Amino acid sequence: RRVTGTVTSDEDGLPIPGATVLVKDTSVGAATDIDGKYSLTLPENGTVLVFSFIGMATQEIPVSGQSVIDVVLEFDASELSEVVVTAMGIERNKNELAYSAQQVQGDQVSRTRSADFVSTLSGKVAGLDIRSNNTMGGSTNVVIRGYSSISGNNQALFVIDGVPVSNANNSPSAVDFGNTASDINPDNIESINVLKGAAATALYGSRAANGVIMITTKKGKKNSMSIDINSGVIWSSMDKSTFVEYQKEYGAGYIQSFRASQDLGSGEAPVVRFQDDASYGPAFDPNLQVYHWDAIDPTSPNFGKTKPWVAAENDPSAYYETGLNSNQSITISGGGDETTFNLGYTRNDIKGNLPNSTIDKNMVNFSAAYNATEKLTVSASANYTRTEGIGRYGVGYNGTNPNQQFRQWWQTNVDVREQESAYFRNRQNETWNWNGANTGPIYSDNIYWSRYENYSNDARDNIYGYIMLNYELTDWMSVMGRATLNATTDMQEERLAVGSAGVPFYSRYNRDFKESNYDLMLNFDRDISEDLSFNGLLGGNIRREETSSIDASTNGGLVVPRLYSLSNTVNPMTPPVEGYSRRGVDGIYANANFGYREKLFLELSARQDKSTTLPEGDNTYFYPAAGLNYVLNDALKNVSWISAGKIRANYAEVGNDAAPLSVYDIYDKPTAFGSIPLFSLPSTKNNSNLKPERQKSYEAGLEMDFFNSLFGFDFTVYQTNTVDQILPVDITAATGYTRRYVNAGEVENRGFEVSAYVTPIQTNNFTWDMRLNFSRNRNEVISLYGEGDSKVENVPLASFQGGVSVNAAVGHPYGVIRGNDFVYTNGQRTVDENGYYMVGADPSTIIGDPNPDWLGGINNTFTYKGLSLAFLIDIRKGGDVWSLDRWYGDATGIYPETAGLNDKGNPSRLPVSEGGGMLLPGVKEDGTPNDIYAENQNGDGQTPLGYAANNYVGTPRSLYIYDGSYVKLRELVLSYSLPSSIFGSNSAIKKIDLELVGRNLWIIHKNMEYSDPEEGLGNGNSARGYQSGAYPAMRNYGFNVKLNF
Template sequence: MNKTNENLSFYKRFRFMSSVFVLMMLGISLQAQTNSYTLKGTVTDNVGPVPGVSVQLKDTNLGEITDFSGNYILKVNLNPGNYTLVFRSLGLVSKELKITLTNESQIVNNVTMNSDILGLDEVVITGAGALTSKKQLGNTISTVKGLAITESASVDITGGLSGKLAGIQVTQNSGDPAGGISVRLRSASTVNGSSDPLYIIDGVIVNNNSIDVLGTTSVVQNRLSDISPQDIDRIEVIKGAAAAAIYGSRASNGVVQIFTKKGQSGEPVITVSSSINFNSLRKKRAFNEEPFEWASSDITVLDKVPATRYDYQDMVFNNSTGTDNYVSMSGGKENTNYFASFSYLQNNGILKSTDYERQSGRVRINQTINDWASASFGTYFSASKSNDQPNGGYVAGILPTILFTNNTIDPSADADGNYPTMTFYPNILEYLETFDFNQENKRTISDLQLTLNPSDGLKINYILGYDNSESLGNSYIPIGTTTIALGSATNTTINTKQLNSDLNASFDKNINDNIKSTTTGGFSWQTDKTLLSSISASGLALGVKTTNGAASISTNESRSERSFWGGFLQQTFGIYDKLFVTGAIRMDGSSVFGKDERNQFYPKTSMSYLVSEEKFWKNNFGSSINSFKVRAAWGQAGNLTAIGPFDRLSNYSAIGIDGTSGLVAPTRLGNADLKPERQTEVEFGIDMGLFDNKIGVELTYYKQDIKDLLLARTLSPSTGFGSRVENIGTMTNNGFEALITANPIQTNNFSWSVTGTFSTNKNEVNKIEGEQFGIGNFGFSVAKNGQPLGVFYQGFYARNDDGSLLLTPGGIPQREKGSYDVNGNPAPERDASGQPTGTSLSKVIGDPNPDFIASLINELKYKNFSFRLQFDAVQGVDVLSWDTRMFYRFGGGAQTGSELSGESVRGTGAANFGIAESYIEDGSYIKLREVSASYLLKTPLQGVDNIKFTLTGRNLFSIDNFSGYDPEVNMDGQSNGARGGIMGLVPIPSVIKFGVTATF
């Protein structure tokens, strides 16, 4: 389909929906609404009043939410007759209440709801507007309340998800004020593509790209950092290929659905909150404190001379503060409600001269047009700016300068302002005081939604969503630095626009008293456009920080555009309200593939069986195992983002030579027959509620088989090309997930809840041409046949038969040598003296994929006091610490100090520098991720409903054996395959946050 036809097709769809909207508006006056009624009451559970309960008139768009005291007031205009009120809330069993409307205008019903520890009655959204209860699902879906994200003290929404769910690994890749965060649901599912889940905010597919506008991966941000966590009502997470049945193959890595707060009818409710946070370096790295230096560079000479050593860490790190301020107003009258908010965040980094500032606002208006039609409009805007510093990875930076420097140099400038040379990187104070690296981001997310219930059981939902983000990066390096003597300036802009149009319909029909049918179908169309432009200059004019007047200027511009489309049909049968069987078929297409392979079909089937609803179960096990659900799901999905918009083509590069334009032939041959990578997943699980629903257990096993991985294959030189991308690789994931939650104590005054998660995954890639290829960490991270993605493959120690190090005659460790056998395995060899001989050998020396991840959360509430404690654990993971490697050799590390003191042989560090195994470290940790205490003061003043005081700590301590700052960070940023590399990265700070929230 060409671009013109695509745009025309979208125009026709948009015109059709606009016509439907107009006709619906014209039909409002035809609805008969004879009497006005007020439905009111109080909702309680076994503890007391329950705020935030959804109260809805069944099969209509009429509903309300209970206030802080559990009260609801729903005003409606209806014909007299029989109706049903539905009460829903997270953690409580949904309840239906039949009511009869006669001549009385006021109907009062108080309702008591029971605990639902597994959330089986919880209503979730499994597609654009497609509602279902969790008990019907054969796959896992988990919900996190917005309050848990808000009180996590995380600047980023995704950071607040850490430890909240089983099967989700959240990693903060940098300690910068808005450092990027990686999220993996289960595991990596591709080699060259993205394994990020699909992010959806209020039905809008949003951009969470990690874009590098400064040329340094260590300060790359996620675009979800644009969103204020305080606007979040709840987050629903769907894992695995089953998520793709309705959302499409872009959801093959799972879906993170973010729902923002909405207004409710009644008097305006104003919420104001303000907080201050204190950031600090959690621990310092050991460094060389010996007051001596070697008198000679000859390692056989052990003479020393006095030396003054400096603690560079104290010079570049500091304690810092930040503030987060928020105000919202919600309310409404009869058929219209609104919600509006504004927030301002400012956070200083623990690395000097770094900070992050964000302003954002949101408006949401919901309009109930009549009892069968409603509309909603929302828009969100944000603007942010960060002052950054280049911080390692593959480029120069403050912390790399420290790594590469013998700390005998005073970095202070002289009387003329000249900074002494520390190493081949700029002086650390020169960075802080003269460099200027900053990012600016502007973001708008808007949506228009239309919901129709034209007849009993039929629901039609349309969503038009738009996301526009623009990132601008500016960098300036002054004249006279060590790396760029003539200075440089760069300006880079990346603009991404996304549009999604989703039309879905569902129809519920009771075939008889025992069988219920739900049919769902829909169509989606999405497009995104990205424009990148940059200008770089070197040889700056004296006193000028821009590219104007520079001696050498280069420009770069690229544009890309993609379209995705798809439709689905899903059928669910509910039998006796305890056995649910679902089958679905989906067609997905993407413009990035060849025309003959663009459209692919993906089936899905699932089953959910509430065994505990059977009479035999209730009679034999019901007293101890209150609920028992067996579930299974099987589904297929494609990865539509493993290649770029034009990667199927042979792409020529434009070039200008002596004023004449030309083209450079590519080294990679195009392939018009590329098709999406295909993932097949099977999932089995059980959900149990034990001992009067005081304990809930969710257990899940899954297996993913991924084929047709898009990888480069080497071509014969006679073709004129070096390689071509083909569907040749495979990948498997096997995993187990467990979630256990318990409410040991639940009384009116005191409650205690405990939640624990445990997840494990085994990944393996195969059918890679040439056995392996490098994917990051200077080529040390590889995709290798028969191994997990991203293992470290490099040199290792020579060892004796007992496993001890085989040292040189001088007592220094050395790299293993020998040859490789017919299977490619290293075979060590020894000369006559027993020393290594032959070629330097390499093997897999580490794995950055954890054996398991886990978390433990305790929550206690006593009257108006609450306390929360969360530990996160990542175990069995290796990291490649380039920090350790550099400290082996360049004099500022503890290794040189131990050689100077005589604790180790001089030259040991230099030898370890050349043996990669020496800087493979155990990256396992147990972190106190969150600890918080709060007190709710009710009606302290006239006109004030409540004031809440909160004290939160984040990343306060870590139990680990890592020699550096923090094993969690990653120099390849949000890279899919290259994980576990650490070099000159800002550590994740400890944060203490004090906040006050008042509701009027």
């Protein structure tokens, strides 16, 4: 008797090819064909059919005399039966893995339409520390399981369908041009798997030591045709809790007086101290008429006129505009009998929150596969992204960053709307910050002039793709050959217009990067016996990288205003800075997986690399990994509330080579002195004895599912030690160099991660799912270099303005912040005889640690029929930040703390003799409570807080250490899928989803006033723990419409 039928998926209703249909308790079975159809002959004793497919819940259906049995398979909720993509693109059942791997679905990262999809991973994966800057399309740091390399790269590797793609940050100047991973099209992502530990990534070799973000793109399905259209618009506006609140009592000046009265057109009147970029000046008085900055501007209706002395109506928060991010994408996918393809195009237009800022992206993705013969499969992919930016944001202490003015050097009497009309009247630099002679800007330009005239523009072409052949030699062995390419071309232009503060210039930076990989891999999959399964691979990899760059700038100014070309230079140009480096790594690798009765799995892998960046003859290094995994399902079979479980452990080593050009010494070539050539020794001493650095890691974990997968968790503990690090360490200049490459140092990261899910409510129509991620990493610098007396205890990673530095210090977490501390008396902050804080003598006291105590994410999804509401709460506990913004801003009198009433009820900016002054919390040197009011305005610019405190020695730097903890409502998504019943079965439209999305809508809790604690300084190892000109956080909200044909 024959039984036939079709197996379809519950998710998309499409047929499932290759599903297994077995007659229970027999060896009779069949597999579904390309249309999901099967047909089998039922034996005598056959009464029940078992339908199974990888990743889906197995179903048993009694035949009961039916001859046609159609089955809809449901995706298996059990995390443990998930199929995940592991290193080298190999699909594995999660059950078999001896390491932690956490997967995120594509729609999770595409729906909130961040300019950089990477930032949307924050809170979704345990152990992943994402720090995004609030700049438009700006830098994102992606660090997995803590910082392990003292001075090398700590960023995760990105791999798309087996193609390693660059996530470089090419921002040679103070402008944040972002990371190249932002070129990846989120609409094209099927899933993201985060491989965290060395065991998971060992096959990728050294570069994957920081973990891998493995992206699988969407592929077409055979004999189908599907068109997806996704259209979305997201608006963004400033979260005011992350911006400055301005005091509104005092205006321009470092001292409480105006410039001498002058007649600028309307009689003698006081003149504002335009040149003072501070707000410690005279108290506002609406009855007092004074000459403001616009009295100097001949185009202004207020030219030569006085105006009342009042606080600005529009403070700099009005400078931030509403941003707009529009995203339109279309994906066509499908296939025939032997082919599949996927073609997508996405257009993304971003208008930033600063005036004159845009990013336009065009992304084309194509992939196809062809079964040329039964045994040979050819597949290829080509992806192209072009990104064009105008007016990218400057970061840090720089004139291209308006927050340098707004947070540090500002006059509260300046109205930004008036600045705006002053610029647009004549497109001239009508600044609020005139020089002494009122002829031009002294420090700060008109804030609109700087955005519309001194903007940067950039373009990047990013290409990645592969060609792959797979040939099945036998039914248990196949050979795969693959060539991959990632190439980027960057062009960046920056300018400073004639008339700006500073020497006008035009500069141009071009960079080309190319990486190609060639892999040849033999794959084995053969069960050794009924009980013992085996699969493995043996492969070789050739990697070639090439980077070249040129950075040229005019010299001494521009001859013709508004003409931006290198030939428009006033003085002859100095030679451009050229860069060229190559790296080649050849690797061979092997991997073997043994499974015993689907219960016990052993994974072994090894790799040997040979790198051109290490000294010749000593550039080959080998590293192994091993993992063991035990599935508890059978052992726990009798515990009914446990549905699945496994326990795993692994050990892995990864070797790493040096950065290019760190082995042999070369001379620097400064610009010639006229016709006299100059050469110089470089400031970094290279090392011809470098050996590979090595990372050793242990990991153990337990994964459990309970109550039929209503609740489950994955718990992982790990320890990673990175030893023999290749460090360009700072050394005393007394050696003739300020840096030197050494092989030394050890950093330890240990911690645990939990990811858990729970479905508190599940009824036919309503489901509540929760997903929790928690990770805690402890980081310690175990050693640096040198022995005995010459042992080095500290390596500064960066020294920052304001007198603080970020360091690797032995016995401390990586990146500790050093600076002057308070002088403590009985644990209390001590003030001197004038009531100012005393400053500790040691400027290298550890005052902060930027590493978070823990990170967490809580994702809730409520589903009612087609309606679903999801929100993600993203939490960081701890992680210190030092604020240069407050260090300067408190000394320039911008912030409310610098004004207002003291506890006597008098304005604190009155002289102490008149009842004013500021009483700083603390004690006097004799230990008694402080009762000395410090002058808050002593007539020569000295202040109680910030850099001008204590006779310009400044306040103890530790006053400006903030706890960077936050709790953020990171995402809120309300989506509705129109019921399929409204489309007829012949309708072209198969599916319509509507989504309302919000991102960063609410900072539920933070401890840092006036700023977003997440904000850092661009990208890299020293980017955290320091804020200068921080951008405010932006709230994003909008909608998406998804159509499927």
